[in-house]
Amino acid sequence: MCDVLLINPAFGKAEEKKYFPTGLGMIGAALKASGISYTVFDCDTTNAEKDENHCLMIEDIIIEEQPKVIGLTGCWVFYPFLKELSLKLKEKSNHLKIVGGGYWAFQAPEIILRKTGVDYIVHGEGDEVFPELVRCILGESDIDSLEGISVKGKDHVKIYDGSNLYIKKLDKLSYPDYEKFNMDFYINRFRLNYLLSRTYLTEKELVSKFGRRDYLRNAVINSARGCIGRCAFCSVAVSYYRRFTVEYIINHIRYLQETYDVQSITFGDSLTFINRKQTEEFCKAILNNSLKIIFHAVVRPDIDYTLETVRLLKHAGCFDLVFGMESGNARICNDIIGKRMSIPKAGELFDLCRREKLHTRITFIFNMPGETESAAWDTIKFIRNHKIERGGIYYANPLPKTRLYEMAKSRGCISDDEFYYEFNPGLDKGLSDFERYIKYFKFNDTPDYLVKNFRYISEQYQQVNYLENRGKRISKDYLVAWAKVYYILGKYFLYKIIYWFFGEKSRFTKRLFKIDNKK
Ligand code: B12
Ligand code: SF4
Numbered sequence: 001m002c003d004v005l006l007i008n009p010a011f012g013k014a015e016e017k018k019y020f021p022t023g024l025g026m027i028g029a030a031l032k033a034s035g036i037s038y039t040v041f042d043c044d045t046t047n048a049e050k051d052e053n054h055c056l057m058i059e060d061i062i063i064e065e066q067p068k069v070i071g072l073t074g075c076w077v078f079y080p081f082l083k084e085l086s087l088k089l090k091e092k093s094n095h096l097k098i099v100g101g102g103y104w105a106f107q108a109p110e111i112i113l114r115k116t117g118v119d120y121i122v123h124g125e126g127d128e129v130f131p132e133l134v135r136c137i138l139g140e141s142d143i144d145s146l147e148g149i150s151v152k153g154k155d156h157v158k159i160y161d162g163s164n165l166y167i168k169k170l171d172k173l174s175y176p177d178y179e180k181f182n183m184d185f186y187i188n189r190f191r192l193n194y195l196l197s198r199t200y201l202t203e204k205e206l207v208s209k210f211g212r213r214d215y216l217r218n219a220v221i222n223s224a225r226g227c228i229g230r231c232a233f234c235s236v237a238v239s240y241y242r243r244f245t246v247e248y249i250i251n252h253i254r255y256l257q258e259t260y261d262v263q264s265i266t267f268g269d270s271l272t273f274i275n276r277k278q279t280e281e282f283c284k285a286i287l288n289n290s291l292k293i294i295f296h297a298v299v300r301p302d303i304d305y306t307l308e309t310v311r312l313l314k315h316a317g318c319f320d321l322v323f324g325m326e327s328g329n330a331r332i333c334n335d336i337i338g339k340r341m342s343i344p345k346a347g348e349l350f351d352l353c354r355r356e357k358l359h360t361r362i363t364f365i366f367n368m369p370g371e372t373e374s375a376a377w378d379t380i381k382f383i384r385n386h387k388i389e390r391g392g393i394y395y396a397n398p399l400p401k402t403r404l405y406e407m408a409k410s411r412g413c414i415s416d417d418e419f420y421y422e423f424n425p426g427l428d429k430g431l432s433d434f435e436r437y438i439k440y441f442k443f444n445d446t447p448d449y450l451v452k453n454f455r456y457i458s459e460q461y462q463q464v465n466y467l468e469n470r471g472k473r474i475s476k477d478y479l480v481a482w483a484k485v486y487y488i489l490g491k492y493f494l495y496k497i498i499y500w501f502f503g504e505k506s507r508f509t510k511r512l513f514k515i516d517n518k519k
Pocket of ligand 2: 229230231235236271300324
C-alpha cells in the first residue's frame with residue numbers, strides 16, 4: 001500500500017533509452033523526506049512498449065498498491081501518451097487524483113486541465129510543494145494556501161498566474177531516491193573502445209586511473225538548475241541559475257561510486273559551469289579529494305576559460321564539454337536567438353580545446369526565423385573552419401512559452417495552441433520528416449534551400465566528424481588483435497597466390513617454402 005504512484009513515461013526504443021529521470025527521482029526523494037509512501041512505475045524500464053500494455057500494468061499496480069495520488073512527469077513530446085493515460089486512469093478509477101508536473105504540464109496548464117485527466121498542475125520545481133499538495137489531497141491540510149498550483153474544479157479551471165516555483169538553495173534537497181529505480185538499467189556502460197575512439201582519452205590514462213580495460217560505469221546527475229541564458233527557442237530561458245555547492249556534488253559522486261560503482265559522470269544540466277572561477281574550484285575539489293572519475297559537462301561558448309582552465313579540466317577528468325553554439329552567423333546568434341556572444345571568440349575557445357585535446361561537442365540550430373541561405377552557410381563554414389568534431393544539428397522547433405513560439409505565431413505558423421500541442425511537428429530523423437517540418441515552419445522567405453541542402457548539411461557535419469576521428473585513438477589491444485587477424489589471413493592468401501601462380505611443384509615454390517620451412 002502507498003499514498004502516491006509516480007509514473008515515468010517511456011522515453012523511446014528500449015535499446016536507446018538510458019537516461020535517469022532526475023526530476024522524478026528528486027520528487028520521490030522529497031516524498032520520502034516528508035514521510036509520504038510512494039512507488040514508481042517506470043515505463044522506461046518495462047518491456048511493454050505499447051500504451052495499452054502500460055495502462056494494464058499500471059491498473060494492476062493501482063489495485064495492488066491502492067495509491068490516492070498519481071504523479072505524471074514528462075516534457076512536451078509526451079503529451080499524447082500522458083493525455084491518453086490520464087484519461088484512461090480516470091475512467092477506471094475516478095477517485096484517484098492525478099497531478100501533472102514537469103514541462104509537459106506547466107507550460108500549457110489550460111490545455112492540460114481541460115483536455116486530459118489531470119486534476120492539479122505543479123508549476124516549476126515540485127520538490128517542496130508536491131509533498132504539501134499530497135497532504136492536502138489526503139485531507140491533512142488546506143489547499144488554498146498553496147502557491148504554484150493550477151486546479152481543475154467541477155466546472156471550471158483555476159490557473160496559477162504567478163511565476164514558476166524554483167528552489168533557491170539546492171543543497172537542502174536530498175539526492176534522487178535511486179533505490180526506487182532500476183539502476184542496473186540506468187547505469188550506462190561506456191566501453192573503453194568507445195571512449196577511446198570518440199574522445200581524446202588514452203588507454204594508458206584510463207587503465208592507470210581505473211585499472212580496467214572493459215568499460216566504465218556512468219551515471220547522470222545534476223550539479224545545477226536553470227540557466228543564465230535567454231535563448232529564444234529554449235524553455236529553460238525563463239528560469240534562473242542555481243548550483244549545488246561543490247561539497248554537495250563531491251559527496252553525491254562519492255555516494256554513487258560507493259553504491260553503484262560508478263567511474264564516469266554525466267552532468268545532465270542545462271548549464272554546468274558559468275565561469276572559470278567556478279570550474280576551477282570544482283576541478284580542484286576533485287583532485288584534492290582524489291576522486292577517480294571522468295566527467296562531461298555543459299557550458300556556454302562565451303565562458304571565460306583560459307589555457308590553464310582547459311588543462312585543469314582535463315587533469316581533473318573532464319573528457320567532454322558540450323557547448324550550445326547555435327549559429328555561426330552573428331545576427332542569428334545574437335539578434336534573433338539572443339546569445340549575446342562573440343563568434344570569433346567562441347571559435348578560439350573550440351580551437352584551444354582541440355589543441356589541448358579536450359574533446360568538445362557543439363550543437364547548432366538551423367532555420368531560425370530570419371535565417372538566410374548565406375547565414376546558414378556561415379554556420380557550415382564555422383563547423384569546417386574550426387574542425388568541429390562532434391555535436392548535433394537541430395532545426396528551430398517552437399516549444400510552448402518560448403520567444404520562438406511567439407515568433408512562429410506572429411508569422412502565422414501556429415494558429416491554434418491546442419492543435420499544435422497535439423500535433424507537435426517535431427523532427428525525428430530523415431528527409432520525409434524534415435520536409436513535413438519545413439512545410440509547417442516557413443519561417444523564412446526561401447526555406448527551399450534547407451530542404452535542398454538538408455542532406456548536404458548533415459553529411460558535411462558528419463564528414464567533419466569522420467575525418468577528425470577516423471582511425472585515431474583506438475585501443476592498443478584492439479589494434480593488436482586486428483593486426484594478428486590480418487597477418488594470418490595475409491599469409492594464407494599469399495601462399496595461395498604463389499601456389500596458384502607458380503604451381504605447387506615449381507622450383508620457385510619449392511625453394512620458397514623450403515626457405516620458409518627452414519626458418
Ligand atoms: C537531461 C535532459 C534531457 C535528457 C533526458 C531527459 C530525462 N529523461 O530526464 C535527454 C538528453 C535524453 C533529453 C531529451 C529530450 N529533451 Co531534454 N532536457 C534535459 C535537461 C537539460 C535536464 C533535465 C533535468 O534533469 N532537469 C533537472 C530536474 C531536477 O528538473 P525537471 O526534470 O524539470 O524536474 C523538476 C520539475 O519539472 C518538477 N517535476 C518534474 N516531474 C514532475 C512530476 C510531478 C508529479 C511533479 C509534481 C513535479 C515534477 O519537479 C522536478 C524537481 O524540481 C532539460 C532542461 C532542464 N534544465 O530541465 C531538457 C528539457 C527537459 N528537454 C527538452 C526537450 C525538448 C527534449 C527533447 C524533446 C529534445 C529532442 N528534440 O529530442 C528530448 C525528449 C526526450 C524525451 N523523450 O524525454 C526541453 C523540454 C521543453 C518542453 N517545453 O517540453 C528541455 C526543458 C530543454 C529546453 N532547452 O527547452 N533531455
Ligand atoms: S539554450 Fe542553453 S544557454 Fe540558452 S537559455 Fe537554454 S540552456 Fe541556457
